[in-house]
Amino acid sequence: MIKVAISGVAGRMGREVLKTVLAAPDTELCAAIDIYNEGLDAGSLLGGENLGITITSNLAEALATSGAQVMVDFTNPRSVADNVITALNAGVRPVVGTTGMSEDDFARVSELAQKMHLGCIIAPNFAIGALLMIKFAAEAAKYFPNVEIIEKHHDQKLDAPSGTAIKTTEKILEQRGDFQQGLEMEEEKITGARGGKMPGGLRIHSVRLPGYVAHQEVIFGGVGQTLTIKHDSISRESFMPGVLTAIRAVLRLEGVVYGLENLLFE
Amino acid sequence: MIKVAISGVAGRMGREVLKTVLAAPDTELCAAIDIYNEGLDAGSLLGGENLGITITSNLAEALATSGAQVMVDFTNPRSVADNVITALNAGVRPVVGTTGMSEDDFARVSELAQKMHLGCIIAPNFAIGALLMIKFAAEAAKYFPNVEIIEKHHDQKLDAPSGTAIKTTEKILEQRGDFQQGLEMEEEKITGARGGKMPGGLRIHSVRLPGYVAHQEVIFGGVGQTLTIKHDSISRESFMPGVLTAIRAVLRLEGVVYGLENLLFE
Amino acid sequence: MIKVAISGVAGRMGREVLKTVLAAPDTELCAAIDIYNEGLDAGSLLGGENLGITITSNLAEALATSGAQVMVDFTNPRSVADNVITALNAGVRPVVGTTGMSEDDFARVSELAQKMHLGCIIAPNFAIGALLMIKFAAEAAKYFPNVEIIEKHHDQKLDAPSGTAIKTTEKILEQRGDFQQGLEMEEEKITGARGGKMPGGLRIHSVRLPGYVAHQEVIFGGVGQTLTIKHDSISRESFMPGVLTAIRAVLRLEGVVYGLENLLFE
Amino acid sequence: MIKVAISGVAGRMGREVLKTVLAAPDTELCAAIDIYNEGLDAGSLLGGENLGITITSNLAEALATSGAQVMVDFTNPRSVADNVITALNAGVRPVVGTTGMSEDDFARVSELAQKMHLGCIIAPNFAIGALLMIKFAAEAAKYFPNVEIIEKHHDQKLDAPSGTAIKTTEKILEQRGDFQQGLEMEEEKITGARGGKMPGGLRIHSVRLPGYVAHQEVIFGGVGQTLTIKHDSISRESFMPGVLTAIRAVLRLEGVVYGLENLLFE
Structure with missing residues (x-):
């Protein structure tokens, strides 16, 4: 089972990712991060039963204590770069759907991923x-x-x-x-x-x-x-097979891959 | 059998009308008018056998001698009004697909059709x-x-x-x-x-x-x-059922109908 | 404001109708009926704030005490006929999307609507x-x-x-x-x-x-x-303009209209 | 200029190929073969002016005397194999759109093309x-x-x-x-x-x-x-870019290529 932390879990894409990670046979939720709904059980986001994972706003701590292998990030342009760097420093591989990283951010992330020998997938379109x-x-x-x-x-x-x-x-x-x-x-x-x-x-x-x-x-x-x-x-569900493909693939990668197409077709 | 004269018979629409008039069970060709291919048998326009109808450029004479009941006109904006007036004066009902008649022309034609107690159909679109x-x-x-x-x-x-x-x-x-x-x-x-x-x-x-x-x-x-x-x-064939409908309908009309939709749907 | 009771409010169509009735400028919710979620505030069905209307399983009582003018029913084939008869007897006009009424039921409903001088709309398709x-x-x-x-x-x-x-x-x-x-x-x-x-x-x-x-x-x-x-x-939302049209129209009718098309197009 | 003989030139596909060969900047008609319209000038098939090439039913002679480099064949299942073998024996490269060759025919043709060091393209679909x-x-x-x-x-x-x-x-x-x-x-x-x-x-x-x-x-x-x-x-015209591609490519090939896709995409 791949242990997945979801950053931005309370957003519309985050909730879809949550459903997907819970449903797939080879992934499990290990941490749920969001600045909204902090303190609630992640299961409440789907209107269902408790999952035993509490939503937190502290990404670094959540990654450090949960044994996360992959972090999926659907947050916003202002926080995405920090989140990705936090993840890489914690030895966690980022799968990023948030757009808006600057070229500088991108360069920093690439360098760090190489240094840490970790995969990282950044994709503006997961369909x-x-x-x-x-x-x-x-x-x-x-x-x-x-x-x-x-x-x-x-x-x-x-x-x-x-x-x-x-x-x-x-x-x-x-x-x-x-x-x-x-x-x-x-x-x-x-x-x-x-x-x-x-x-x-x-x-x-x-x-x-x-x-x-x-x-x-x-x-x-x-x-x-x-x-x-x-x-x-x-529907947003159409992005989920792509997200799942990225979660599985990022474990085998080293360095940044930009664009899911470069993963799928080459 | 409805006797049909085709004005502009050598044009692309004219040739389609020719095929249609020959194929329909209740119409027959009685005159073929065009300024091109004058003197040839109308059958040559379809690459087939002779029809016994010679292409002529003299519309008035063709209508007078052929016993035409309906004239179908696909010519050009400069000659259409004259053709329609010639037909009405000869007691022949016009079915007109040529566009470009002026409002003045239209008024003259309407008045003449009423006076002659003849139907006349003018339609920019026969599909x-x-x-x-x-x-x-x-x-x-x-x-x-x-x-x-x-x-x-x-x-x-x-x-x-x-x-x-x-x-x-x-x-x-x-x-x-x-x-x-x-x-x-x-x-x-x-x-x-x-x-x-x-x-x-x-x-x-x-x-x-x-x-x-x-x-x-x-x-x-x-x-x-x-x-x-x-x-x-x-293909141009798509206009032919509309042309045939107009040929049949114009016999029962008195005055001008503009737009095939006013014939079909009301 | 048209006072609307929703029968089957906790179902997937019922929830859509709830959203619609709350959003339209000329309708208001007066009763929420379902055998599921009894005792909860109707607002909980939309994951939002309380509406002050408690879900009840007792249709007759809900209609009698709420001043309902129209009952919208999206329930199931077994209960629909009873619901419609209950509504008509309470002087409430039914708008019915539930399929599966028998011909006998239909005859009984027609007769009752006529006798009560009430409109009733039954429609298998509201799109x-x-x-x-x-x-x-x-x-x-x-x-x-x-x-x-x-x-x-x-x-x-x-x-x-x-x-x-x-x-x-x-x-x-x-x-x-x-x-x-x-x-x-x-x-x-x-x-x-x-x-x-x-x-x-x-x-x-x-x-x-x-x-x-x-x-x-x-x-x-x-x-x-x-x-x-x-x-x-x-999406199910596509049915809502039709439901709203029926809610408004049923007030002006007497007797049963079957099929929204007979209301819209004639 | 590539010298092209058209076998089956009087058929519907043959006439399209004729137009195409005449219009392309790098191809020219050198022979026109058909069992119909023998003795007529090939230009008559398009209703246009004479081309100075007479339609003949004798393929072997036409290929021998015309300097043909490529033969395009749109005939019928009964004659196609003989035509292709005649062409190869005359040192002419076949481009074949006719379907219906048997596996035996196909083997014979393949062997002969190899032996003659000549290209041959057989394609059931040129679109x-x-x-x-x-x-x-x-x-x-x-x-x-x-x-x-x-x-x-x-x-x-x-x-x-x-x-x-x-x-x-x-x-x-x-x-x-x-x-x-x-x-x-x-x-x-x-x-x-x-x-x-x-x-x-x-x-x-x-x-x-x-x-x-x-x-x-x-x-x-x-x-x-x-x-x-x-x-x-x-329209049949949609096949012509594929035919033209094959005419150009067959000059550079040795042996049979079956299916235009194997020429285009690999």
């Missing part, structure tokens, strides 16, 4: 389906240089396009080279109708409607045919 | 599926005011958004009233990502790729659900 | 999007007789095809008459590949996969074109 | 998009073992499921191992609703409607997410 979509899209672009992306999210999302759409575009552009798509004489009768224009003329279209969660399709057009790669995510 | 999509979209908007439209066309289309998308938007706006959709604080990190903004905040997204012909989906979002109405057209 | 899909499908079938249905559900669903797919088929068949679709010579190399065969040759295809909730598309094929009507439901 | 779909599907199956396939074709297709769907299934099964999908207790209320059952419980659903040409989607389901890989082909 394996989304990572496969990006991988396939990059590969398809070699054969079908004409591409557009439609991403659809719930209507409370503030920014457009999504980070996943931008990442997908970057990977496509790396593969297709200097190709320039689109009709020069084209006329937009309503400004913006043709979407957001990325380098090489690739267009991203961002739909925002209630009833959506997180969806993206990458469409490749060729003469007489189209190839579409589509990912639909409807 | 029954597209007309149903617009009808259903307008109706759904009463229950789901949050809507976005994605239309996809081949990459040689010059204008965006498509006429069908604009028409759909107009019909939706008529039904949903003053509703304003979209998040005020929303931020476009890439200009145009959120599509073309129509009144009421409705967005149209225009995709242009090889491998597409003419496609549109209208997406209605509600809490926890979406309703999508989608039309895919992959 | 307005699904009802619109069925309505549009029936209408499209007049113009496009060739239809197939694909429905997709989570992989724990026991029966195939779904009730919605069967209901959609019935409505389509009513409209398209004796039409027989499909190729007689067709050969299934793998039994079942062509789906479930309904009267008139209409096929239903049932997909079952994790990651789906409840989805259906009805596809109409014509020469060179297809028209698709698609409904995607990803 | 690069379809080949990418199959490749991606096989790869995704490693991460998402729950899969169903929906394929959609025009309503005149005789067999179900399609060859592409069966091929896709085979490739998926190779990757996902012994996994068994589907709910054991599941009940089909309409026989066939759950589709055609393949090994491992994978289901194929075959939709047949007018308005479709050749479409397939492979859907992978995971908790909270789905990944869909979709290919839509609407």
Whole structure:
């Protein structure tokens, strides 16, 4: 059994990780860390029975006394770097879903992980389906240089396009080279109708409607045919197989791996 | 058998109409008019055997001598009004797919059709599926005011958004009233990502790729659900059932009907 | 404010109705009935603060003492008929989402509602999007007789095809008459590949996969074109606008209305 | 310029190849072979001007006198093996889209190609998009073992499921191992609703409607997410980039390559 400490356990992602660690046959919860709900039993977060693990805000102590092998961190940009360094210093391997570490933080963490001979996985996206979509899209672009992306999210999302759409575009552009798509004489009768224009003329279209969660399709057009790669995510649970894969893999690693795709596909 | 004259028979739509008129059990070709291919047998347009009908550029004469009951016109904006007036004066009922008649032309044609007690159908879109999509979209908007439209066309289309998308938007706006959709604080990190903004905040997204012909989906979002109405057209043949419906219906009409939807759905 | 009693408040649908009644500007909770969680404050069901309404298993008493105008019932087939009769006798209008009433029950309820001059709404499906899909499908079938249905559900669903797919088929068949679709010579190399065969040759295809909730598309094929009507439901919340519509409408009715579509569309 | 002879030039695929060879900057037509339209100029097949190449039924002579480097063959199962052997004996490299060669034929052809030090490409499917779909599907199956396939074709297709769907299934099964999908207790209320059952419980659903040409989607389901890989082909033109790739590649090969995927992706 892999002993897992969850940092940020009371948050929405933290609770999902808690369920996952409890359900998997080869993982067990050894510590629950959060600045909220301190003193309560971790089981209360799921509205269920007591687990015998009390939520604490003291990460260093929790890691020192619990025998944790892996720390999963879903906290916030301000605390993530400190948490990761605390974990590594305690001989605990971090699996990090929190975004927002600076390059400096990243360098410090990399160095420390190497020095401690410990694995560390930092991943902005744990949805394996989304990572496969990006991988396939990059590969398809070699054969079908004409591409557009439609991403659809719930209507409370503030920014457009999504980070996943931008990442997908970057990977496509790396593969297709200097190709320039689109009709020069084209006329937009309503400004913006043709979407957001990325380098090489690739267009991203961002739909925002209630009833959506997180969806993206990458469409490749060729003469007489189209190839579409589509990912639909409807709940946070979709990230959990990726988190579990990382928990298992981090034990065998040394140093930092950034991006779950580098773990899965290579 | 309904005797049909085809004006603009050598064009791409004209040839489809020719096939349709020859194949339908209750229609027959009586005249073939075009300024191109004059003097050839109409059958040569389909690469097949002679039909015994010679292509002529003289519409008035062709209508006068052929016993035509209906004239189908797919020509161009410059000649359509003259053709329709010539037909009505000859006692022949026009079925018109050519766009671009002015309001003045339209008024003259309406008056003449009334005076001659003849039916006349003018329709910018003969694809029954597209007309149903617009009808259903307008109706759904009463229950789901949050809507976005994605239309996809081949990459040689010059204008965006498509006429069908604009028409759909107009019909939706008529039904949903003053509703304003979209998040005020929303931020476009890439200009145009959120599509073309129509009144009421409705967005149209225009995709242009090889491998597409003419496609549109209208997406209605509600809490926890979406309703999508989608039309895919992959060939000119898709207009032919609508043309045939109009040929049959125009015999029973008096005066001008504009828009096949007014014939089909009311 | 419309005073609403919720019968089956501790169930999964009951809790959603509770949230809805608390959130709507014109409804308020006056009683919470369930055989589970008796004696707790209804607010505990949402993990939130107390509402001052205690869950009780005594429906008759709760209705008599709370001034309820409407009772929403999401219980089970064994108790629904009794609950509805109890409500009508107490002068309370039922809005019923529970399925499984017998024809006898239905007759008794109808008679009682008439006698009491009270409205009563019984609806197997409160998702307005699904009802619109069925309505549009029936209408499209007049113009496009060739239809197939694909429905997709989570992989724990026991029966195939779904009730919605069967209901959609019935409505389509009513409209398209004796039409027989499909190729007689067709050969299934793998039994079942062509789906479930309904009267008139209409096929239903049932997909079952994790990651789906409840989805259906009805596809109409014509020469060179297809028209698709698609409904995607990803949470129980999608039923709530329909429940709220029924709560408001039942006050103005007399007698039983079966099917929310008869309230919405006519 | 690569000198190309087209065998079966008067067929539907042959005419597309003719257009392609004439349009590409690095290929030229040197011979046109067919048992139909013998004696006519090849240009007449496209309804255009003369090309100075007369259609002949004598393949051996045409190859001997035309300086052909590559022969493209889209004929029929009865003549394809003889054509390929004739070509190889004449020192001409075959690119073969005709299906139906026996294993014996295949062995003979392989041996002869090796002996002559000539390349030969035999491919049942030249649509690069379809080949990418199959490749991606096989790869995704490693991460998402729950899969169903929906394929959609025009309503005149005789067999179900399609060859592409069966091929896709085979490739998926190779990757996902012994996994068994589907709910054991599941009940089909309409026989066939759950589709055609393949090994491992994978289901194929075959939709047949007018308005479709050749479409397939492979859907992978995971908790909270789905990944869909979709290919839509609407014309024979979609095969031409693959044919052109083969024409160019066959010059550099020695021996037979079966399946364009082995040329493209490895």
